[in-house]
Amino acid sequence: MRSTASRPALVVLACCLVVACSSTPDQQQLEQQQEQLLDQQLQQLQEYPEPVFSADRVIPIDAIDVTSVYDPWEPMNKRIYNFNYHFDQWVFLPVVRGWRVVVPRPARIGVRNFFNTFRDVRTAANSALQASPKKFFQSLGRVLVNSTIGLFGTIDVATSMGMPRPDEDFGQTLGHWGVGQGPYLVLPLLGPSNLRDGLGELPDFALQNYIQGNLLAKPLRATVFLFDSIDTREKTNFRYYETGSAFEYRTVRWLYSTKRRLDVEK
Amino acid sequence: MSNNNILARLLLGHCLLFATSLVFGAVTVKDYKFPIKDRFVATVIGTPAELKAELPTAQQIKFQKKRVRVFPERQVPDLLWYGEELYYSVALQENPSPLIFLIAGTGASHNGGKNVNMARAFHQAGFHVVSISSPTYPNFVTAASSTAVVGHAEIDAEDLYRVMELIWSELDESIDATSFNLTGYSLGAFNSAYVAKLDEEKQSFNFRKVLLINPPVSLYNSISLLDRMTQNIPGGEDNFSQFFDKLVKGFSAVYKQQDDIGDDFLYKAYRAMDLKDEELAALVGVSFRMSSTSLVFTSDVMTDYGYVKPKGLQLDRYADLSIYDQVLLRLGFTDYYHNFFYPFYKSMNPDIRRDEFISAVSLTAISDYLTSAKKITVMHNEDDIILEPGEINFFNDVFGERATIYPFGGHCGNMSYTENVDHMVRTFTSGAP
Numbered sequence: 001m002r003s004t005a006s007r008p009a010l011v012v013l014a015c016c017l018v019v020a021c022s023s024t025p026d027q028q029q030l031e032q033q034q035e036q037l038l039d040q041q042l043q044q045l046q047e048y049p050e051p052v053f054s055a056d057r058v059i060p061i062d063a064i065d066v067t068s069v070y071d072p073w074e075p076m077n078k079r080i081y082n083f084n085y086h087f088d089q090w091v092f093l094p095v096v097r098g099w100r101v102v103v104p105r106p107a108r109i110g111v112r113n114f115f116n117t118f119r120d121v122r123t124a125a126n127s128a129l130q131a132s133p134k135k136f137f138q139s140l141g142r143v144l145v146n147s148t149i150g151l152f153g154t155i156d157v158a159t160s161m162g163m164p165r166p167d168e169d170f171g172q173t174l175g176h177w178g179v180g181q182g183p184y185l186v187l188p189l190l191g192p193s194n195l196r197d198g199l200g201e202l203p204d205f206a207l208q209n210y211i212q213g214n215l216l217a218k219p220l221r222a223t224v225f226l227f228d229s230i231d232t233r234e235k236t237n238f239r240y241y242e243t244g245s246a247f248e249y250r251t252v253r254w255l256y257s258t259k260r261r262l263d264v265e266k
Numbered sequence: 267m268s269n270n271n272i273l274a275r276l277l278l279g280h281c282l283l284f285a286t287s288l289v290f291g292a293v294t295v296k297d298y299k300f301p302i303k304d305r306f307v308a309t310v311i312g313t314p315a316e317l318k319a320e321l322p323t324a325q326q327i328k329f330q331k332k333r334v335r336v337f338p339e340r341q342v343p344d345l346l347w348y349g350e351e352l353y354y355s356v357a358l359q360e361n362p363s364p365l366i367f368l369i370a371g372t373g374a375s376h377n378g379g380k381n382v383n384m385a386r387a388f389h390q391a392g393f394h395v396v397s398i399s400s401p402t403y404p405n406f407v408t409a410a411s412s413t414a415v416v417g418h419a420e421i422d423a424e425d426l427y428r429v430m431e432l433i434w435s436e437l438d439e440s441i442d443a444t445s446f447n448l449t450g451y452s453l454g455a456f457n458s459a460y461v462a463k464l465d466e467e468k469q470s471f472n473f474r475k476v477l478l479i480n481p482p483v484s485l486y487n488s489i490s491l492l493d494r495m496t497q498n499i500p501g502g503e504d505n506f507s508q509f510f511d512k513l514v515k516g517f518s519a520v521y522k523q524q525d526d527i528g529d530d531f532l533y534k535a536y537r538a539m540d541l542k543d544e545e546l547a548a549l550v551g552v553s554f555r556m557s558s559t560s561l562v563f564t565s566d567v568m569t570d571y572g573y574v575k576p577k578g579l580q581l582d583r584y585a586d587l588s589i590y591d592q593v594l595l596r597l598g599f600t601d602y603y604h605n606f607f608y609p610f611y612k613s614m615n616p617d618i619r620r621d622e623f624i625s626a627v628s629l630t631a632i633s634d635y636l637t638s639a640k641k642i643t644v645m646h647n648e649d650d651i652i653l654e655p656g657e658i659n660f661f662n663d664v665f666g667e668r669a670t671i672y673p674f675g676g677h678c679g680n681m682s683y684t685e686n687v688d689h690m691v692r693t694f695t696s697g698a699p
Contacts, residue, residue: 037586037588038589041586041589042589045579048576048577048579049572049576049577049578050576051572051573051574051576051577052572052605052606053573053574053593053597053601053605054574054576054593055589055592055593058593058596058597059589059592059593059596060504063592064507065588065592066507066510066511068588074586075584078583078584082583082584241348243375243404243560244375244403244404244405244408244560244564245560246345246346246404246560246563246564246567246587246590247559247560247563247587247591250587250588250591262518262522265518266521
């Protein structure tokens with residue numbers, strides 16, 4: 001009972017944090033940060049013999065780094081990125097492989113549909129917060145169809161009926177009302193994010209917890225959380241360091257930030 | 267006069283006949299229904315989803331990632347710590363079956379789209395499939411390249427051969443192979459030709475058949491062509507960021523309209539953006555450059571050559587690399603060739619000369635072998651964008667009937683097209699097992 005009462009407080013706190021942290025314009029910060037970093041690096045490089053092609057020689061002064069992203073916590077983020085790789089190797093991916101062996105494919109699809117129904121609830125809630133009736137009714141329709149005809153969400157009847165599946169979360173809701181992404185952030189276990197979206201996970205998680213708490217018996221809830229995590233990892237094809245490129249962190253950072261920007265505009 | 271006239275006609279007729287036989291010695295494909303006639307569009311967006319060969323999925327053929335340590339004593343710099351072991355993929359049969367090695371194209375990995383597609387086709391046709399990254403893939407450079415400076419035809423072939431022997435020695439315990447076969451696309455096809463030649467000496471595999479799909483003739487010519495494509499950026503290379511913005515906006519517009527990035531996403535994006543041929547060429551050039559930045563940087567860090575990273579500077583795994591990425595995006599592959607690749611090998615062997623060295627990295631250099639090696643066949647496209655004008659005739663001259671030239675498809679754009687997939691598979695299933 002006590003934990004239920006603290007949840008709204010958590011949500012409010014999260015919102016305040018987000019607004020406080022990411023309401024400053026990203027572009028200005030970005031340019032300042034870039035200049036500082038470049039200066040630091042160039043100074044450090046002067047202690048070494050000049051390479052065949054140095055930055056001084058090749059990069060024009062007014063050049064724009066088209067794939068740059070505001071990332072003041074880069075050193076910490078890279079360490080978490082590294083940690084996530086090891087967690088994947090030793091825990092997450094072996095569990096996913098075991099899951100594939102033990103649970104037959106039709107059952108895995110059922111489990112995925114079950115969790116997707118909760119995501120549809122999340123989308124419906126966030127569409128309401130974004131004042132977007134179209135997405136709200138689309139996702140609410142899915143929830144109603146799938147949780148009844150679709151046997152508690154285990155069969156995705158809605159998609160077979162051709163109902164579109166919008167995907168909205170609290171990070172996008174904040175973005176919709178003008179909150180910037182804030183600094184790039186790699187979350188432990190969850191991977192690429194940013195301050196806005198990372199904090200946005202909290203109210204979404206609280207909502208899901210609240211619904212599941214009312215629907216499921218307590219011992220079942222921990223299992224459901226575990227299955228949800230395994231299912232999420234299984235459907236995410238991304239593997240840390242798989243491209244082999246030393247620039248992978250930069251590429252992923254840019255792709256994630258661009259995708260999130262588009263998801264908000266969508 | 268009239269006699270002369272007849273003679274002239276006969277001579278002319280003979281010449282024409284001779285000329286025709288020269289031009290059409292290779293099998294040119296008629297009634298080819300591949301729908302994309304523009305070479306750049308074909309290269310960029312490939313085969314439309316509904317015209318792709320129907321194949322089992324990667325999960326259905328149990329396409330699995332594996333790894334092997336090629337140089338046990340090798341110390342990889344901390345920045346590239348994840349690259350000590352070589353990754354490859356297999357899809358195996360339960361019964362004794364022929365085995366086929368696949369070599370990926372420039373910058374591509376063992377589990378990249380084109381290799382996975384080929385694996386699906388060959389596994390369905392009853393082959394054990396072993397899929398290997400291109401020597402130009404960063405993981406190959408760190409884990410399996412003997413010099414860590416790739417692009418040298420013979421050394422790359424030796425490195426690939428070592429890897430293939432090692433993989434087979436591991437697989438040998440669990441499966442039976444009735445024969446060994448080899449194929450690759452683009453640079454992987456070029457590598458395959460040199461690997462086949464090396465196999466004649468070493469005889470570890472005695473390849474039964476080898477298929478080269480869209481190989482370059484001269485590596486230097488092809489990379490120069492690709493380098494020059496970035497000059498098609500509207501307003502020149504200095505306008506790279508504006509061009510990049512335009513592409514991102516185009517993709518964004520399409521992305522926002524649909525639920526997910528499906529098979530036909532590229533095609534829709536292309537249609538929506540209405541790109542001109544020059545812009546498509548620029549896109550090819552830019553993506554080639556982006557994939558070469560990781561390759562060149564990997565070689566630079568592995569050898570401490572001092573190309574863009576100062577010699578002696580140790581970067582750890584958390585180091586900020588934006589400066590090097592930005593420098594490399596402004597350099598072409600020909601810069602790498604002249605200022606890193608050539609001087610690197612020159613320092614190992616002072617006798618080599620620049621022009622000879624460049625011409626040695628070509629199929630022309632081994633054309634005698636290719637003429638005599640009846641096991642090798644070629645599948646190519648008349649309008650391939652990585653060939654200089656006239657270079658396509660090389661395949662006709664050297665391989666004759668063993669070369670099949672399709673009229674369209676650009677560079678590897680038709681590899682998933684039903685007719686081409688059938689061709690690939692038929693090449694290896696026809697004749698004695």
